[in-house]
Amino acid sequence: MTEAGSAATRVLDVAGLSARYGHIEALHPTDVRVEDRELVAILGPNGAGKSTLMRAIMGLVENAGTVRFRGRPLPRRAPEACAADGVVLVPEGxxxxxxxxxxxxxxxxxxxxxxxxxxxxxxxxxxxxxxxxxxxxxxxxxxxxxxxxxxxxxxxxxxxxPKILLLDEPSLGLAPRVVEEILGSLSALNREGLPILLVEQKAPLALKIAQRAYLLSVGRVIAEIDPRKVSSYDEIAHYYLS
Amino acid sequence: MDLSYLPQIALSGIGIGCIYGLIGIGFCVIYNASGIVNFAQGAFVMLGGMITHTMLHRYGVPMIASAAIAIAAVSLAGIVIERVVVRPLWNRNATMFVMILATLAAQIVIERSTLIVAGDQPRTLPAFTDLPPMMLGGLAVSYQFLWIVAASLATVAALALFFKTTLVGKAMRACAINREAAALQGIPVSRMLALSFALSAALGAIAGILITPTQYTAFNVGVPFAINGFIAAIVGGFGRPLGAFVGGIMLGLAQAIAIVVFGAGFKNVAALSVLLLFLFVRPSGIFGSAK
Structure with missing residues (x-):
């Protein structure tokens, strides 16, 4: 299932997307994809570039590379147009x-x-x-x-x-019980068929509802993981330590 | 010092204050949409009076139609300034300071172009209702004063209704609150910016048309109106349209009282004193919190 996903079922295809703030490249060329009906999590510590990735997809920051939505390229510097195409971000904060x-x-x-x-x-x-x-x-x-x-x-x-929903740390600043409620409703939306790309710092919670996850560190994807095969969170920690 | 004139002068202060208020609201509408202080605001006031005069006297168009044409034309001028002056700088991520200076340059270009096209002769418009003033007690109330107050209040009410009840008005408020979040919902932020310039320009034109029968208009009346409208906006707490309107009336009254008490030369001293007072003591305006 993970390697499947032809162009026909691929909802979001991010290829070689990089972003910079002034002279600082906050996101190195990155590939991320979301297949039809999938809930994909982007995990990583503070400052890993998770928010920058989301902002670059929506065209909120200066960026280079391509983002395809159901095969069609999304405009690179027009968040309104992305929203009109059905790619909608719930921003951080x-x-x-x-x-x-x-x-x-x-x-x-x-x-x-x-x-x-x-x-x-x-x-x-x-x-x-x-x-x-x-x-x-x-x-x-x-x-x-x-x-x-x-x-x-x-x-x-x-x-x-939206035809795909992007969320940037919806759990930020919320009590654990509320976080579970929010993530539960995202999971419900996903079961109805809505593809979701979810940025989360709280990896254990996100992995409970995600079908696939990317690990980001210092502006790069360092691993792609299958939550069903992660037996302990030490495994995730391992990626950051190695 | 003869204070018996005070009520009469206060009345005229309220009248001119409504005009400052409308101009002040114009500053707020653009500021809320973009963060820009548009110093071409005075040019809209001047153009409103001048175009109405031209329509009325050169082309013989009836007064109401002349005014409507002037408001439409000035709104269009607002959109042109947004497209030609502000948008290119905006797209290049120019600093706020540069964009504000650019609007000042636009003001000068419009002013000088008007001088070349229309000459330096001051013009005036006939009073909307040509009757002698009503006498209320010892107070002479001119019909133009009533027109100014009524039309200003109607304009402010219509604007409030637009922002409160229409989807486009709400979208403009949303852009003022959080431009990025608005864009993420598919709200066309740049179109809202153009619309805010059109609205502000229309407000300026209405102010110019209303005030011209009591004074005169010429190519160079814009800047003083812009300064007073700016002070009205500061007094109201920049970005609060209703505050700007109240601020305009307060400023008009302060000027009127200064003229009676200290003499005509003190009109601008009073205005700028009000500005300094608010900047020092209450920078967030009468309705803001004290700092």
């Missing part, structure tokens, strides 16, 4: 519109959706995944708890009906 209401945040998530009926359908999907957002609709988004804000960030992304 959530990026919710704090002074606006929960309802407005969700409405803006569906900025590109045309019809009212489609909007309702998407909103129902978000409410069934995160019922708490429905209760909080008129509340100011910035007044939500951290976990609820993360739910809102994911819910807002889902409102744009």
């Amino acid at each position: 959530r990026g919710i519109f704090g002074p606006m209401s929960v309802a407005e945040n969700l409405e803006l998530g569906a900025y590109l959706s045309g019809s009212k009926a489609e909007f309702e359908r998407r909103q129902e999907r978000v409410f069934s995944l995160f019922p708490r957002l429905k209760e909080r609709l008129s509340q100011v988004a910035g007044s939500l708890s951290g976990g609820e804000q993360q739910m809102l960030a994911i819910g807002r992304a889902l409102m744009s009906d």
Whole structure:
């Protein structure tokens, strides 16, 4: 299954993607792929380049290389166009519109959706995944708890009906119980067929729901691992020590 | 010092204050969308009055239609400035300072072009309602004053409604809060920037059309209006449209009172004193927290 994945089933194909901040190359040429219906985790310590990889895929930072989405190249410096193509990132720190209401945040998530009926359908999907957002609709988004804000960030992304969902450390700053809840809902979304690329520092949690994982260190992929074959986390630690 | 004129002067202060407020809101709308302080704001005010005058007197277009044409034309000028001056610098990741200087250059280019095309003769517009002022107690209330206040309030209300209820208005607010997150949701951030220039330009044009019958307009009236609108925005806490409107009225009143108490020469002294006072004591504006 891991080596399978022809061009037809490949959702995201990142080839030789590098990124720089000024003169510093924060991401060396990197290859990452996500197959259809797959949940792939990007693991690594702080400063490994995980966020930079996500930002480079979306074209938020200066980058070189190619990113193909279902065979078609994605524009390299236009996050709006990536979102319009169905590649949607929930950024690190959530990026919710704090002074606006929960309802407005969700409405803006569906900025590109045309019809009212489609909007309702998407909103129902978000409410069934995160019922708490429905209760909080008129509340100011910035007044939500951290976990609820993360739910809102994911819910807002889902409102744009993504064809692949990218998430940058959704567990950041959340209590363990809330993290499990969030990752559980991501797993549920994935079982419905949504491909997901998940950046996570908490490797054990991510490996529970991922079908495949890349290990990043100092701006490079140092290993690709199959969570089912990882018997202990010492094995992962081993990659970083060797 | 004769204070019996004070209520009358205060009234005219409120009138001009509404104008400063509209210009101040124009500063806020662009600032929120981009972080740029657009010093071409005064050019929009000047163009609003000049184009209306040209339509009315040279082409004989009725007043309302002349005003509508002027607002549309100035909005277009706003989009042109965004496309031609701001966008190329933005795409090259120019610093804020460079972009702000570029808008100042645009202001000068528009001002000088107007001088070449239209000459240096001041022009004025007829009052919208040509009737003698109403007498309320000892107070003479001109119809143009009522037009200014009513039209300003209507404009502010329409703008508030636009930002609160329409999807595009909400998207513009989202860009102001977090441009990157907005882009990640597929909101066309650069189109929102162009739209903010069009909106600001329209606000400037409306201000210019409303005030011209009480004063005059000429190629060089833009800069003083821009400075007062800028002070209004600072007083309101830069980036808060309603604050800018209240700030404009406060500034208009402060100027009016300074003129009565200290003499006409103190109008600008009062304005700049208000600016300095707020910059020192309350840099986040009347509605912001004290620092």
